[in-house]
Amino acid sequence: MARLAKQATEVAQETHERMPTPVHPRTRNALLRVEAATVRFGGRPVLDAVGLDVAEHEIVCVLGPSGSGKSTLLRAVAGLQSLDAGHVLLAGRDQAGVPAHKRGVGLMFQDHQLFPQRDVGGNVAFGLRMHGASKAQQAVRVEELLELVGLPGARARAVAALSGGEQQRVALARALAPRPRLLMLDEPLGQLDRSLRERLVVELRQLFGELGTTVLAVTHDQGEAFALADRVVVMREGRIAQSGTPLEVWQHPGDEFVARFLGFDNVVAATVRDRIADTPWGRLPVPEGTPQGPGTLLVRPAGVRLVAPADGLRCTVAARTFRGTHVAVQLLPEGAPRIEAACALREAPAPGDEVGVVFEAAEIVVLGEPPAP
DSSP states (O other): OGGOOOOOOOOOOOOOOSSSSSSHHHHGGEEEEEEEEEEEEEEEEEEEEEEEETTTEEEEEOOOOOOSSSSHHHHHHSSSSSEEEEEEEEEEOOOOOOOGGSSSSEOOOOOOOOOOTTTTHHTTTTHHHHTTTTTTHHHHHHHHHHTTTOOOOOTSSSSGSSSSSHHHHHHHHHTTTTTEEEEESSSSTTSSSSHHHHHHHHHHHHHHHHOOEEEEEEESSSHHHHHHHHHEEEEEETEEEEEOOOHHHHSOOSSSHHHHHTTTOOOOOEEETTTTTEEEEEEEOTTTOOOOOOEEEEEEEGEEEEOOOOGGGGEEEEEEOSSSSSSSEEEETTSSEEEEEEEOGGOOTTTOOEEEEEEEEEEETTTOOOOOO
């Protein structure tokens, strides 16, 4: 995952009182600013005073489990969901009362929502017609976009005859056709098989970079978000739990929820003294500069090394799962929480085996703490 993460400048999240001027001075560097956005369903906040900035040309992916509010946030920005409180500003201008079709944003949904009665060209040209483009302008733009998304010559094809990946490309071309100032994606690759998703997400990243497109996307797939985004925003119960570059979020999860959402399960309470942490798994080494005192410790599976039973914490192998690049081994120490280790296939012990475990300091981090300088 770390190799997919790209460093980018994180735009600071701030909340400020709305100013009466048409353009807010503090939003000039943010194409999109969401201020204290609140949406309630049946009295329950689905969005709870969310604040978020997206800079021009930035790709931001919002992650979170079902019900975390990520899709509601997208719909609120698009004008498809009214706010109960707060503001959405595009290029510094409040969008209150501005209908979705006048916000200048592009939308692409999980199910693509292509028009079955129209051919590929008719689908791509839909937004152009709505914006009053001439037929000649539509023809030129459609050909340009189909070439761009890898479907040259597909203009007259029926959408029903397209594969899932081809339909995704047509939906993307349609969303890009009017040259939106902000492109919003709602689980854009969710209906595709994994191998196709992995290929297309790389293509999307390259395409958005070439076009300089500003993107706000929501997904529940961590790999997809980390491969696509300049910045990742993790949501929980209507609020932002953490925001940062993919590398920052991956290396230093903000809390136990974020760590477990990213797939890390080796999380325990600990007390750090000097370079040693007292944990249910014994005394673990920690990197120099680790904050002292009580906290919550994460040990990445790559930092769990298997040794002979007499040379480390004695564990029983409970299960092992092939993960493609490695094997995830579930270990049960006596009287302590389960541990996950990552090891090569040829080195993976069998269920029921007895092994020892030692921990590598470089893969241990106190949750919520920034990296040491």
